[in-house]
Amino acid sequence: MGAQWKVKHKEAAANAKGKIFGKLVKEITIAARNGADTATNAHLRLVVEQAKKASMPRETLERAIKKGSGQLGETVQYHRVTYEGFAPHQVPLIVECVTDNINRTVAEIRVAFRKGQLGASGSVAWDFDHVGMIEASPDSPDADPEMAAIEAGAQDFEPAEDGATLFITEATDLDSVQKALPEQGFTVLSAKLGYKPKNPVSGLSDEQMAEVEAFLEGLDNHDDVQDMFVGLAG
Numbered sequence: 046m047g048a049q050w051k052v053k054h055k056e057a058a059a060n061a062k063g064k065i066f067g068k069l070v071k072e073i074t075i076a077a078r079n080g081a082d083t084a085t086n087a088h089l090r091l092v093v094e095q096a097k098k099a100s101m102p103r104e105t106l107e108r109a110i111k112k113g114s115g116q117l118g119e120t121v122q123y124h125r126v127t128y129e130g131f132a133p134h135q136v137p138l139i140v141e142c143v144t145d146n147i148n149r150t151v152a153e154i155r156v157a158f159r160k161g162q163l164g165a166s167g168s169v170a171w172d173f174d175h176v177g178m179i180e181a182s183p184d185s186p187d188a189d190p191e192m193a194a195i196e197a198g199a200q201d202f203e204p205a206e207d208g209a210t211l212f213i214t215e216a217t218d219l220d221s222v223q224k225a226l227p228e229q230g231f232t233v234l235s236a237k238l239g240y241k242p243k244n245p246v247s248g249l250s251d252e253q254m255a256e257v258e259a260f261l262e263g264l265d266n267h268d269d270v271q272d273m274f275v276g277l278a279g
Contacts, residue, residue: 068271069096070109071143075123077113087220091236098234125271128154129169131162133256136246137169137276142269150269157264160256172276173240177219179212180205181231193229197222209234213241242276249277 073096076089083090089110096106111117124147128140138161144150155163179199183190190210194202199212199222210231214222216238223236249257257277264270 065099066101066105067268069099069101070105071123071271073106073109074113075143077110081110081114081116091233095235126150128163129166130158130164132260132275133161134246134249134253136257137172137242139169139173139240139274140264140270141272143271144269153267157267160260172243173274174243175216176239176241177214177216177222177236178239179214179219179223179226179236180209180234181212181226182209182234184230184232188230193226193231196229197225239272240274245276245278247278
């Protein structure tokens with residue numbers, strides 16, 4: 046499970062378009078700070094592709110790009126904030142938020158952690174590897190993820206949703222690997238930096254797992270929560 050817990054939750058929330066669009070709009074707005082041209086802005090290009098796959102309306106997409114690149118004259122600034130702590134039963138957790146009001150977000154995240162334990166910076170991060178995560182789909186049934194990982198320079202790979210593969214890279218190799226994967230027969234769906242647990246928790250009972258899942262879903266429902274990385278064995 047680990048870093049890909051959110052995938053399982055997204056399946057259950059596949060119809061929550063407003064929430065998905067909200068996260069994508071923030072990512073697009075941030076990415077567009079470095080330019081509105083997807084031909085020269087790789088981060089923006091990837092997020093725009095994700096937005097299109099999610100069927101985001103064209104006007105919503107274009108407005109987010111214009112807003113982020115300053116074309117609308119708006120002054121809203123989003124900030125990335127990372128929180129560390131534990132879900133119930135000492136399951137380590139890193140939560141990434143994107144917010145326009147850090148004070149509001151930290152107060153609300155403290156409340157969301159009331160059934161867990163919110164830690165200080167560095168209290169959990171030591172138990173995760175900071176890595177690149179690239180989700181890619183095969184262009185044909187003959188595409189070999191193991192060979193693609195070796196040739197593209199990825200560290201590891203694992204199955205992802207809908208027949209895709211999650212390629213794990215060194216944080217510094219994220220860009221080079223995502224550029225190399227198409228030559229190995231894979232179409233990149235998303236690419237980002239994230240956290241992979243070193244010692245994921247296992248052996249929880251069904252009741253304990255239900256408590257952890259309920260806690261994670263409560264956090265994920267917060268509007269400012271952009272991503273979560275969980276030290277939980279699949």
